[in-house]
Amino acid sequence: MPGIPTYDLSDKDFSYFSRLVYEKCGIHLHEGKKELVRSRLSKRLRELNFTGFSMYLQYLQGPGGEAELIFMLDAISTNLTSFFREKRHFEFLENEGLKNITALMQREGRKELHIWSAGCSTGEEPYSLGICFSEALGALSRFDVRILATDLSTRVLETAQSGIYPEAKVAGLSQTLLHRYFLRGKGKRRGHVRVIPSLRDMIGFRRFNLMDPFPVALTFDVVFCRNVMIYFDKPTQEALVGKFYNCLRPGGYLFIGHSESLMGIEHRFRYVQPTIYLKS
Helix, strand or coil: CCCCCCCCCCHHHHHHHHHHHHHHHCCCCCHHHHHHHHHHHHHHHHHCCCCCHHHHHHHHCCCCHHHHHHHHHHHHCCCCCCCCCCHHHHHHHHHHHHHHHHHHHHHHCCCEEEEEEECCCCCHHHHHHHHHHHHHHCCCCCCEEEEEEEECCHHHHHHHHHCEEEHHHHCCCCHHHHHHHEEECCHHHCCEEEECHHHHCCEEEEECCCCCCCCCCCCEEEEEECCCHHHCCHHHHHHHHHHHHHHEEEEEEEEECCCCCCCCCCCCCEEEECCEEECC
16 A cells, blocks of 8 residues: 655745745744644645645645645644633633622623634634623523624534533533533433533634734623634734724723733733733
């Protein structure tokens, strides 16, 4: 049997990939990412029966290039997440942030509370937010919680929209939360859980590129954009943070990842605590 073909990624071709990815979605692929790009795209080259990366680059620039570009970005983007990841963010919302937001809403006469999970990956983050707000506000809350969950990757959004996860994914949750917000699978779905319909209905999943202009009509009380900006250079980070500021309501919060900071970036947010910022 013929062996599985392997592909070399030249410096020239990697440089082109880097420029293309940066232009399309702001992700900065430095030299250390060359092997990641080679390994993740080699499978796609084999599927298309291409002889090398140069041929694949020509394909990206051809008639089917736009559709393939989405697939390519899916392949090289990293999507690591879990339920209630960085738990102190959710504790802050329950203990302090939500009280401040709802007090503002009452003064303004608003009932809809809008949250954005930007870079939602396979959905654990927006579902965690839905659980967090449901628990904090109660089933008879007069507030209507709406969560927008977006990601660049269509692949991970399919999983997020299904709301189906292996039981291992929810092993860290309490039995109370498991009973309240998840249904255990039977038959072919044994070993999996599915989020309950009322939790799923709180969330709208969309593909969205953070480099695109934000819809001017959308404003939020909370934005989660965690462990996304680490892939961007400083100018891109600064532009993105400015866009988040503009789409937040006064009194709204921006949450970023534990490995991220707004240090060295010009912004108008007020520092609350590490990785939490307020639009005052």
